[in-house]
Amino acid sequence: MRSLSAAGLDVQAVLGNHEAGFLRWLRNGQLRRQKAKSTRHRIQIESYKKWLSSFSSDEIAWLKERPLHAALPLEFGDIRVVHAGMHPSVSVAEQQKNVMLTIRSLLPNGTATSVGGSSSWAESWRGPTHLIFGHDARRQVKVKVYPHATGIDSGCVYGGRLSALILHHKNSTADERAKVKAKGPSAASHRLRKYACIQAC
Numbered sequence: 001m002r003s004l005s006a007a008g009l010d011v012q013a014v015l016g017n018h019e020a021g022f023l024r025w026l027r028n029g030q031l032r033r034q035k036a037k038s039t040r041h042r043i044q045i046e047s048y049k050k051w052l053s054s055f056s057s058d059e060i061a062w063l064k065e066r067p068l069h070a071a072l073p074l075e076f077g078d079i080r081v082v083h084a085g086m087h088p089s090v091s092v093a094e095q096q097k098n099v100m101l102t103i104r105s106l107l108p109n110g111t112a113t114s115v116g117g118s119s120s121w122a123e124s125w126r127g128p129t130h131l132i133f134g135h136d137a138r139r140q141v142k143v144k145v146y147p148h149a150t151g152i153d154s155g156c157v158y159g160g161r162l163s164a165l166i167l168h169h170k171n172s173t174a175d176e177r178a179k180v181k182a183k184g185p186s187a188a189s190h191r192l193r194k195y196a197c198i199q200a201c
Helices: 002-006 017-027 030-034 039-054 055-065 095-103 174-183
Strands: 069-071 079-082 130-131 144-146 149-151 164-168 193-201
Touching: 017 039, 017 055, 149 174
Parallel strands: 079 130, 130 149
Antiparallel strands: 069 079, 144 149, 164 193
16 A cells, blocks of 8 residues: 555555454554453454554554545446445445444344355345455356456465456446556556555455
């Protein structure tokens, strides 16, 4: 994020479950004094300490302001980015924070769960808003396109590759689209907002 911002790109981000956990740890002194209960918990706390030492106060303030979901400019269509997903039977405006940060599947009774079941919540999402999401590396599907959602988690956090979904502005030219395909997003005119590059990590 630092390097992209320094390059002059219009960089935005939505809050993820790891960032939410870090902010919860940061504002709760009791959690910060708590001893690790397991190896996973110890690794998590060590990560939080590294983040705290490497982030500036401005960066932490920026992180606190991240939304749970964000709409792309209308020029790209009715598209919204969310970390994990949304419950198919709930409107966008009424989605619960924990669901948007952790959902992977639906239980037979329709309850949202973070467990990676046989089918994704996205299979039941009916739109009309198209959702772009991550938080699904456990399903071991690199990029998955559903009728009204697109999953782009290719397991970067576990050593996999970082995937990017590049969407073109409806007014972009064929030449501009070819340049982005050949050379990456930096080849396009970000000042004109003619493309959107979305990554999940």
